[in-house]
Amino acid sequence: MKKILFLAFSFISISAFAQEGEQDYGQIHGNFQTNAQYYLRDTIIDPLGEAFPDERLLAAGFLNLTYTKGNFMAGLRYENYQNNLIGLPEGFKGEGIPYRFIRYKKEGLDVTVGNYYEQFGSGLIFRTYEERGLGLDNAMDGVRLIYEITPGLKAKALVGRQRIYFETGDGIVRGGDLEFNLNEFRGDYSTTNLIIGAGGVSRFEQSQDPIYNLPENVAAASLRANFITGDFNLFAEYAYKSQDPNSSNRFIFKPGHAIYANGSYSHGNLGIILGYKYYDNFLFRSQRVGNFTELLINYQPPLAELHTYALPALYSYNVQANGETGVQAEIAYKFDRGTALGGKYGTLVNLNFSNSYALDKNFTERVNSIGDTVISGTDGYEDWAGVGDIQYSQDFNVEVKTKLNKKLKGTFSYYNFIYNRSALLDGVIDDLVSDPNNLDIVYVNAMVAEILWKIKPRHSLRTEAQLMLTDQDRGSWALLLLEYSIAPKWFFAVQDAFNYGNPDEDLRVHYPLVSMGYTRGTTKFQLNYGRQQEGVFCVGGICRVVPASNGFSMMITANF
Amino acid sequence: MNTPFFKTLVLLLSLTSVAIAQDKIPNIQLKDLSGNMIDANLLENDGKPMVISFWATWCKPCVRELNAINDQYIDWQDESGVKVVAISVDDSRNSSRVKPFITSQGWEYEVYLDENQELKRALNVNNIPHTFLIDGNGEIVWQHNGYMTGDEDHLYELIQKLTRGEAISE
Numbered sequence: 080m081k082k083i084l085f086l087a088f089s090f091i092s093i094s095a096f097a098q099e100g101e102q103d104y105g106q107i108h109g110n111f112q113t114n115a116q117y118y119l120r121d122t123i124i125d126p127l128g129e130a131f132p133d134e135r136l137l138a139a140g141f142l143n144l145t146y147t148k149g150n151f152m153a154g155l156r157y158e159n160y161q162n163n164l165i166g167l168p169e170g171f172k173g174e175g176i177p178y179r180f181i182r183y184k185k186e187g188l189d190v191t192v193g194n195y196y197e198q199f200g201s202g203l204i205f206r207t208y209e210e211r212g213l214g215l216d217n218a219m220d221g222v223r224l225i226y227e228i229t230p231g232l233k234a235k236a237l238v239g240r241q242r243i244y245f246e247t248g249d250g251i252v253r254g255g256d257l258e259f260n261l262n263e264f265r266g267d268y269s270t271t272n273l274i275i276g277a278g279g280v281s282r283f284e285q286s287q288d289p290i291y292n293l294p295e296n297v298a299a300a301s302l303r304a305n306f307i308t309g310d311f312n313l314f315a316e317y318a319y320k321s322q323d324p325n326s327s328n329r330f331i332f333k334p335g336h337a338i339y340a341n342g343s344y345s346h347g348n349l350g351i352i353l354g355y356k357y358y359d360n361f362l363f364r365s366q367r368v369g370n371f372t373e374l375l376i377n378y379q380p381p382l383a384e385l386h387t388y389a390l391p392a393l394y395s396y397n398v399q400a401n402g403e404t405g406v407q408a409e410i411a412y413k414f415d416r417g418t419a420l421g422g423k424y425g426t427l428v429n430l431n432f433s434n435s436y437a438l439d440k441n442f443t444e445r446v447n448s449i450g451d452t453v454i455s456g457t458d459g460y461e462d463w464a465g466v467g468d469i470q471y472s473q474d475f476n477v478e479v480k481t482k483l484n485k486k487l488k489g490t491f492s493y494y495n496f497i498y499n500r501s502a503l504l505d506g507v508i509d510d511l512v513s514d515p516n517n518l519d520i521v522y523v524n525a526m527v528a529e530i531l532w533k534i535k536p537r538h539s540l541r542t543e544a545q546l547m548l549t550d551q552d553r554g555s556w557a558l559l560l561l562e563y564s565i566a567p568k569w570f571f572a573v574q575d576a577f578n579y580g581n582p583d584e585d586l587r588v589h590y591p592l593v594s595m596g597y598t599r600g601t602t603k604f605q606l607n608y609g610r611q612q613e614g615v616f617c618v619g620g621i622c623r624v625v626p627a628s629n630g631f632s633m634m635i636t637a638n639f
Numbered sequence: 640m641n642t643p644f645f646k647t648l649v650l651l652l653s654l655t656s657v658a659i660a661q662d663k664i665p666n667i668q669l670k671d672l673s674g675n676m677i678d679a680n681l682l683e684n685d686g687k688p689m690v691i692s693f694w695a696t697w698c699k700p701c702v703r704e705l706n707a708i709n710d711q712y713i714d715w716q717d718e719s720g721v722k723v724v725a726i727s728v729d730d731s732r733n734s735s736r737v738k739p740f741i742t743s744q745g746w747e748y749e750v751y752l753d754e755n756q757e758l759k760r761a762l763n764v765n766n767i768p769h770t771f772l773i774d775g776n777g778e779i780v781w782q783h784n785g786y787m788t789g790d791e792d793h794l795y796e797l798i799q800k801l802t803r804g805e806a807i808s809e
Contacts, residue, residue, distance in 0.1 A: 106662055110763040143763055147665050152761070184666060198755040201731035208730075208755060262675050272674040307673050312738060341735040350739025380732040385697040409736070411743035427743060531703070531788060539788035566789030600809055601782055636765050638782060 105148025112636045113140030121629035130626035137164050155179035166625040168214040170244035187227035194218045199256040199278035200303040202378035203318040203337050215372040218242045231264025241365045241374050248374045250365030254280035274305040282365050297323040315340040325367040327400045331459030335360035348413035356382045362400040382407045383433040388527045390547040390556050393614050394498045396472050401508045405435035424482035432475045437467035469513050473497040488531040496523040521551040537566045555580030570596045601638040662779035667758040669751035672738045679758050686775040687720035688801045693769045695729045696740050701768040704786035719802045723748045728756050780807045
């Protein structure tokens with residue numbers, strides 16, 4: 080494959096040279112990033128040295144190159160890990176070109192050969208994407224065709240295998256999707272529209288299991304509809320997955336179901352969103368055995384707000400692979416300036432509520448060889464389980480954003496969380512999660528005040544004061560951040576997080592961090608020094624635990 | 640080391656040196672908030688400058704940047720005719736929030752969804768916020784990653800340069 084691509088690239092280059100005299104040689108662009116961290120041994124936050132690497136210095140980086148000329152596009156990504164930073168998957172080791180593609184578009188046909196990222200509908204049955212911060216990259220390696228049959232009717236077909244570190248997984252993934260867009264069909268781009276889609280994905284993986292007759296082909300299909308009219312937007316998708324015994328569902332032979340629906344209303348200063356999710360046995364990988372973010376074929380939207388302030392983000396929600404259901408409601412309203420609540424400049428208020436519950440699984444019983452009735456390990460539980468008693472999470476938060484005067488802007492927020500640590504962090508699943516011994520619930524109240532002070536043109540100071548109160552887990556925290564920036568080039572920041580309420584007195588420590596950044600054109604340098612608390616880093620409902628660390632880190636990013 | 644890779648790299652890089660700078664938005668489909676599809680290469684502002692900003696509802700610096708621009712947007716439009724296009728890279732978790740979000744923020748930008756980040760990747764955007772400045776001929780003349788308070792003033796200086804017909808050399 081590499082040879083073919085090399086030839087293709089050379090061909091492009093040569094043909095481009097050959098056309099000298101003409102104007103358009105196409106464009107080459109890219110980006111580059113490298114992260115390096117030098118670790119210092121810190122016996123307070125990491126007494127056993129578990130998160131202290133032998134290498135002392137770890138570095139990882141990548142370079143993307145994209146060539147475009149008219150409807151032709153080709154690209155590659157070189158990655159290197161010497162070795163991967165602590166907390167990121169160790170499978171990324173060494174260097175290579177795990178991503179390269181050629182894409183061509185002509186007369187409604189769009190062909191991609193090599194690696195590609197794709198999504199059907201909301202991703203319930205298929206989504207390949209890259210989330211570098213999580214170490215997630217499940218890019219397909221194969222062929223994708225997108226064809227516009229007639230304006231408003233688009234078909235996609237794909238086949239390939241997925242990336243796992245520097246290899247591809249064993250399972251072959253095949254999929255197709257058809258989408259009808261009423262406005263495109265009628266050639267009338269109004270604000271009322273109906274989009275209907277249907278897709279199917281199947282995975283083939285050989286089975287040589289001596290005991291179980293594992294299905295080699297597993298299929299998933301979904302139907303979705305999106306109706307938009309003026310201020311309203313309604314979306315719903317239902318998906319079904321055939322029997323898929325795998326390491327995450329403990330090899331049960333039970334189909335999966337998923338529903339994801341949301342509706343929103345936006346008018347004037349008001350925005351309202353309601354959402355519903357029901358995911359039962361819907362984790363889908365291209366291999367029966369896989370960990371964490373490896374070889375995921377689909378994506379289950381978490382339907383919970385993503386928090387980015389450091390302390391509230393410690394209790395972020397991640398989707399439970401073995402099933403969950405929940406709702407979300409959000410209201411945003413802007414009080415106009417000059418009103419009682421709006422003040423002189425107007426005030427924006429945002430209320431958000433979401434929750435998630437385990438499913439009420441009714442485990443199937445069977446009579447075993449000696450005549451006893453036992454829970455069947457292979458049948459799983461009855462379909463369409465209702466809402467269970469065990470709560471995974473609840474999140475209620477309010478954010479108020481206002482301008483205090485010409486130079487000051489403030490954002491004030493309050494958070495109330497119920498967080499099932501056993502399930503969300505320790506990974507306790509299924510029947511075990513309802514065991515009272517496993518019920519480790521954290522109740523959190525947190526507040527954040529952020530003030531932005533425009534001192535003079537280009538100079539500004541941003542302050543974050545955060546307080547998070549809890550009697551469980553690691554106890555209460557306080558955090559103060561000061562960030563001084565001189566646009567468009569410099570910033571300097573100091574931060575201290577203090578875990579003053581830790582039940583273990585030895586761990587009531589400060590986590591100071593200083594950083595500075597310099598931007599020149601499209602190149603950015605950042606340096607940090609200090610101690611970082613153990614935390615959870617989440618994007619899109621998938622989280623990874625970041626161990627506590629101490630040391631220097633550096634990041635360089637560039638675009639060209 | 641991987642020699643084909645380096646050969647390719649050398650070839651590609653040598654090609655850049657002969658390539659005539661002509662940086663356009665690639666032909667990738669975006670979705671507007673009514674579900675209509677639009678080819679990104681057709682985004683234009685009638686011969687006047689255009690700003691394209693990649694953002695997401697959960698990205699605080701992005702929202703700060705777009706709010707800061709919004710505070711001055713009327714003046715910017717009056718003086719330079721600039722148009723701001725805000726492209727959300729929110730995934731299906733949050734894409735339904737985009738419309739209520741911008742409505743309550745009171746933004747008057749053209750907003751599109753880049754749900755699986757295809758345009759973001761094609762333009763080699765690494766992290767958001769990431770802002771592009773496009774001149775009247777549809778060419779990318781400047782880009783910037785990240786946002787600090789005050790960056791919008793610098794951006795506006797560049798927009799004014801374009802309006803005066805001056806070249807941007809940074």
